[in-house]
Every structure is written in C-alpha cells, then in structure tokens.
Amino acid sequence: MSAIEFYDTRTRSRRAFAPITPGHVRMYSCGPTVYGPPHIGNLRSRLFSDLLKRFLLSEGFRVTHVINITDVGHLVSDADEGEDKIEAAARRTGKSAEEIAAHYTQVWRDDGAAVNCLPPEHNPKATEHIPEQIDLAKRLEAGGYLYRIEDGLYFDTSRFPRYAELAHLDLAGQAEGARIGVTAGKRNPADFAVWKFAEAGVQRQQEWDSPWGRGFPGWHLECSAMADRYLGHHFDIHTGGIDLASVHHTNEVAQSECGYGVHPWVEFWMHNEFLDMGSEKMSKSKGNVRTLSDLVEKGVDPLAFRYFFLQAHYRQQQSFSDEAIQSAATGYRRLQAVARELGVADAAAGEPTWGAEEAAAVAELRARFRAALADDLNAPKAMAVVWEVARHDRLSPAARRDLLRGFDAVLGLRLGEARLAVADESGQDPRIDGLLAERQAAKKARNFAEADRIRDALKAEGIEIVDTPAGPEWRRGKPA
RNA sequence: GGCGGCGUGGCCAAGUGGUAAGGCAUGAGCCUGCAAAGCUCUGACCCCCGGUUCGAAUCCGGGCGCCGCCUCCA
Structure with a gap:
C-alpha cells in the first residue's frame, strides 16, 4: 500500500502522513463565527475536513476532531478595530448576542448534518473557554510577548522570528503596500490583539473580567486555547479555508508556539481553496450569499452538493454555477439509482463470495480508490473509480454492492439509502x-x-x- | 506594492515527461402509445509564442486572460 501523502501549507510540500501518536490522529478545523448563516463556501470547508476525517477513519486511525464555534470577539473590520460581529448582529436585530450565536450555531449544525458530515468529537464554544484563553494570554505575557496599549493587549510579532513562516509572508513588502491599516500604538503592522478592553461607556453584552481588566478575547485566541485544551500542545492536522492562512492561522501559530513553547505546533496545515462564484461573487455586504437552504429551495438535494464537492480537488478553486450544481444533482441521482438497485444500503446482504478472478478485480478497484485518496485526497479521481464500479458490466452485483458500500463510508453520499428528498414516497395520496x-x-x-x-x-x-x-x-x- | 493559484472537448473536472479519467449536456440508435427513466454509441490541434527533450497538456522563458489572499471573509 502506498503511503498517505498530504500537502502541507507551511512547508509548501507534499509529505508522507503519519500521526504523532501511532494510530491516533488529532485534528482541528476552524469552524464558524456564528453571526450569520453559513454559505456554500463555508460548507466546502466543512466537507473538506469531513472527507479528510472519513478517509483517516477508513485507514483505521482513531480520529479526534475538534471544530470550534466562535461566538465572540470576531471584529467586523480591519485589523483590530471595529465592532464585534456578534454584537453587531445583535444590535441590528434586537436580539441578544446569545440568541444570535445559538441560532446560527444550530443552523451550522443542521447544515452539516444535511450534507452528512460526521459530528466532531469536540465542538467547543469560545465563550465557554474564557479561562483557557486567559491562561494562554498569561503565558504570553510571562514570556514577554505582549504589550499594552489603550484599547487592548497586543502580541508583538517582532518577538516571534518565525511569524512569516506559515504563509510565507513578506512583511517588509507588505508594509509598503497601501492596504495595511495601522492601529495607533501598534509596534508592528502585523501585531494583533490578544485581549481587548471594554470601552468606557460602551455596554457590551459579552465581556469578562481578566487580569488586565474587563473585556473580551481577541479573535485568534480561542482557536489556540481550545485546540490546546482538546488536542494538546502538539497535534497532527489543522484545516481551514485558504484565506485564513495569512492572518488567522499565522496568528494562531504565533500565540501557540510562543505560549506553549512548541515548534512546530501543527504537523500538517491543510487549506481548502474557494468556491469560484463567477459573476455572482458572494459578498456578505452585498447580501448575495448562497446557502444550503437556497439550493434546497431550488430542489437540490443537500447531498447533491456533497457530490458536487467531491468532483473537484480540495486545493483547486471550484467553479460554482446553477448549471454545475444541476449536473452534479443529475449525476448523484443516477448514482443513487444504481446503488439502490444493487442494494448498497441493505443490511441484510451477507458477506459476498466470489471466485479468485473476481476477488482480484475487486481488490484492484479498491486499491485504486484508496490510492486516489491517499494521494492528497484526490476525490475526483476516486469518483472515477466509483463510476467504473457503478457501470461495471462484468463484476457480479454482490461485488459491486460491496465495493460501493465500502467507498461510501469515505464519501458519505448515503448510497443506496432511500432518501426522503423532495419527492420520494409514492402511493401515499x-x-x-x-x-x-x-x-x-x-x-x-x-x-x-x-x-x-x-x-x-x-x-x-x-x-x-x-x-x-x-x-x-x-x-x-x-x-x- | 507583496504572496499564491488557474487557463484541458458546450459545462464541471482528473491527469505534472511517453501521445488525454470521470460526471453533466449534445447528437444518433434501442426501448416506449407518447413522454420520462434506462441502455448503447458519439466528441479534445490540452490559451498563444519560443525553448529543453528521442518524446511535453505536463519542464523552462515570454506573452495574453481569469481568480484568490495580504482588511471581516471558507
């Protein structure tokens, strides 16, 4: 069997993967900031981490997967200024910050379930881990990495020589650019807030006492603190959208490596590319985000979106359009028809038996499917094998059923299951x-x-x- | 200004040195009272120009075009 290889952003290379603790993979995925509905781009990230997890499980690893819920501290704009997103949404709607967070956390979970993502082993909320965050901030303060200015406690990036490592940043070059806003008092443009002070006269719904005064944690802090709480100082995989690499993840690394005294903090950084929305580019400010519910309203099965996702490699931008999702839906429907006919989901089907020749063919197909995923999670290549099996005219139905059943443990398409989609039950009226x-x-x-x-x-x-x-x-x- | 990616048949998309996976759509046929579904068959000068090589979609150089990040963003 070929080795599993994953592409790692930090080293910009594909490397053989093996967990730090043999047999046990610990992974962290950046989850949602729950101030609005997740869009289909967010869903791509979720599906990516789920595919990764399912593949690792199919390889026999035990997997501990953590996905955070950021329900405080994510600021609306620029570096470390502006309003907290959740507070802003609360003010806008007249609801409490807790209500906003609870509502969108539920939407996020429902969407994940609809596309058949396995629930993470831990799904911690930032607001429920304030002590862990304060602890990390104290460690950083003790190490001399922080300094205090008027609006908060900041991390001094110049104290961390490897700051630019993960995203291969050219800090000097960036500083010359026009797009870096500089907060008054910051020592370096890249410095970021670890703890923000509650402004005098401004009543926040979410604020806590800390050794530095009342306030709330900076956006990046919760990921470092919660990853540490559930996965330890040093773990295997950290995933997220490619956009998070240069700021959020870079800052997470700085906090974690300095606070916990480790390097590397994470062995593999895996980032998924964006969905390319073409002309209808999603933008929250334009209010034209596409959500899973939008697709469902148009009659698209949520799992057809999962099928769509599997058709492109996760590190490639994937073009999204109505035509593209509709063709995926058609392909998914046909694959389901085959799977149902074969009885892929029928528990009754016993152990398949076949002769030596067929056994060899089955083993070969299984190996190719597995090799595709071991090759930096090449899902489209694996899907080609799926179709080969679906349309195979020489293998016995039992062999094809068994193969598809095994494949689906990784794909999560619920192959062969009667789906209650828009329209299944006949004979009920x-x-x-x-x-x-x-x-x-x-x-x-x-x-x-x-x-x-x-x-x-x-x-x-x-x-x-x-x-x-x-x-x-x-x-x-x-x-x- | 810095960092990064992409350009493969109508659409989506694998393939990173030996002459192009897969899905969808199209067209033809089978089936059907007609449809639908299903089944069979059906299509590629791999953006352009140079170069390296016995051999390049794949490597190098130069163009053109598109996209992402550097600011909240998956």
Whole structure:
C-alpha cells in the first residue's frame, strides 16, 4: 500500500502522513463565527475536513476532531478595530448576542448534518473557554510577548522570528503596500490583539473580567486555547479555508508556539481553496450569499452538493454555477439509482463470495480508490473509480454492492439509502393514486388522450408521473 | 506594492515527461402509445509564442486572460 501523502501549507510540500501518536490522529478545523448563516463556501470547508476525517477513519486511525464555534470577539473590520460581529448582529436585530450565536450555531449544525458530515468529537464554544484563553494570554505575557496599549493587549510579532513562516509572508513588502491599516500604538503592522478592553461607556453584552481588566478575547485566541485544551500542545492536522492562512492561522501559530513553547505546533496545515462564484461573487455586504437552504429551495438535494464537492480537488478553486450544481444533482441521482438497485444500503446482504478472478478485480478497484485518496485526497479521481464500479458490466452485483458500500463510508453520499428528498414516497395520496389508476385504465383502453390529460393535469400541480417497469410512480416536485 | 493559484472537448473536472479519467449536456440508435427513466454509441490541434527533450497538456522563458489572499471573509 502506498503511503498517505498530504500537502502541507507551511512547508509548501507534499509529505508522507503519519500521526504523532501511532494510530491516533488529532485534528482541528476552524469552524464558524456564528453571526450569520453559513454559505456554500463555508460548507466546502466543512466537507473538506469531513472527507479528510472519513478517509483517516477508513485507514483505521482513531480520529479526534475538534471544530470550534466562535461566538465572540470576531471584529467586523480591519485589523483590530471595529465592532464585534456578534454584537453587531445583535444590535441590528434586537436580539441578544446569545440568541444570535445559538441560532446560527444550530443552523451550522443542521447544515452539516444535511450534507452528512460526521459530528466532531469536540465542538467547543469560545465563550465557554474564557479561562483557557486567559491562561494562554498569561503565558504570553510571562514570556514577554505582549504589550499594552489603550484599547487592548497586543502580541508583538517582532518577538516571534518565525511569524512569516506559515504563509510565507513578506512583511517588509507588505508594509509598503497601501492596504495595511495601522492601529495607533501598534509596534508592528502585523501585531494583533490578544485581549481587548471594554470601552468606557460602551455596554457590551459579552465581556469578562481578566487580569488586565474587563473585556473580551481577541479573535485568534480561542482557536489556540481550545485546540490546546482538546488536542494538546502538539497535534497532527489543522484545516481551514485558504484565506485564513495569512492572518488567522499565522496568528494562531504565533500565540501557540510562543505560549506553549512548541515548534512546530501543527504537523500538517491543510487549506481548502474557494468556491469560484463567477459573476455572482458572494459578498456578505452585498447580501448575495448562497446557502444550503437556497439550493434546497431550488430542489437540490443537500447531498447533491456533497457530490458536487467531491468532483473537484480540495486545493483547486471550484467553479460554482446553477448549471454545475444541476449536473452534479443529475449525476448523484443516477448514482443513487444504481446503488439502490444493487442494494448498497441493505443490511441484510451477507458477506459476498466470489471466485479468485473476481476477488482480484475487486481488490484492484479498491486499491485504486484508496490510492486516489491517499494521494492528497484526490476525490475526483476516486469518483472515477466509483463510476467504473457503478457501470461495471462484468463484476457480479454482490461485488459491486460491496465495493460501493465500502467507498461510501469515505464519501458519505448515503448510497443506496432511500432518501426522503423532495419527492420520494409514492402511493401515499389516495386522490393521486386514484387518478393514477384512472390513467392506467385509460391506457389499457388505448385512450391515450385521456391518459395524457391526467398526466398533464397532475403536472400542472407539480406532480410528475413516471412509468417504470414496475408500474407508474409519481413524485411531487416544485410546481413548474 | 507583496504572496499564491488557474487557463484541458458546450459545462464541471482528473491527469505534472511517453501521445488525454470521470460526471453533466449534445447528437444518433434501442426501448416506449407518447413522454420520462434506462441502455448503447458519439466528441479534445490540452490559451498563444519560443525553448529543453528521442518524446511535453505536463519542464523552462515570454506573452495574453481569469481568480484568490495580504482588511471581516471558507
């Protein structure tokens, strides 16, 4: 078996992967800041970490996966100024910060479940780990990494020589650029807040006492503190969107390596690329973010989005468009049809038996599927193997069923399961079933005009009739 | 100004030195009362120009085009 290789952002290279503790992988994924609905780009990140986790599980590793919920401290704008996102949303809607956070945390969990992501072993909230964050800040203060200015406690990036390492930053070059805003009092442009002081006269909903006064933690602090709490000082994999590398992750590294005295803090940094939205580029300020619910409203099965995700490599920008998601939905539907016919989800099916020749073919396909994923998680290549099995005309149904079942443990497409999507159950509505019977009778009498009339009438209601070898079925889609 | 990525058939997308996976769509056929579904068949001068090589989509140089990050952002 070939070695597992993953691309690591820090070293900008693909390396053989092996967990620090044999047999046990510890990974951390940057989760949502819960001030608004997750969009499909966020979902790509979630799906990426889920695919990674499922693959590691299929390799026999025990996996401890942590995904944080950031429910405080993420500022609306520029470096370390502006309003806290959650406080801002609360003010805008008249709800409490807790209500906002609780609501969007639930949406995030529901979306993850809808696309069949495994729940993380730990899903810690920043507000429930304030002591851990204060502890880290104290460690940094003791090490002389912090300095205090008017609005908060800042990390002095010049004290950390490896600051630019993860994202390969050219700090001097950047400083010449016009886009770096400089907060008054900061020693270096890249310095960031570890603890922010509550402003006098401004009543925040979320603030805590600390050795430095009342306030709230800086955005990056919670990830370092919670990763440490659940995974220890040194762990295997940290994932997130590519945009997080240069600021958020860079700052996490600075805090963690200086605070906990480790290097490297994380063995593999894995970043997923963005969804390319083309002309309809998503922008929260423009209010045109696309969410999973938007897709569902258009009749797209959430798992069709998962299928869509699997069609491109995670480190490649993936073009999203209605046409692209619709073709994925079609492909997914067909794959499901095959899987159902094969009984992929039928628990009753016993251990398959096959001859030596077939066993060799099965082993070869299984090896290619596994090798594709071991090759820096090349999902599209693995999907090609899936289709090869789905359309194989020489393997026995039992062999194909067994292969697809094994593949799906990693893919998470719920292959072969009866899905209750928009439209599955037929035979549940007496009126429609009655009309269907009438149509059958008309067909039998070769009165096709009447048969088609019934079909058209139902279609006008958004109900589609499909004749199958087993008889007519109907399903309710969206009204045309 | 700095950092990084991409440009493969109508669309999405693998492939990083030996002459192009897969999905969707299109067209033709089979099936069907008609549809739908399903099945079979169907398509590529790999952005352009140079170079290296026995051999390049794959490496190098130069163009052109597109995108992301550096500021909250997956």
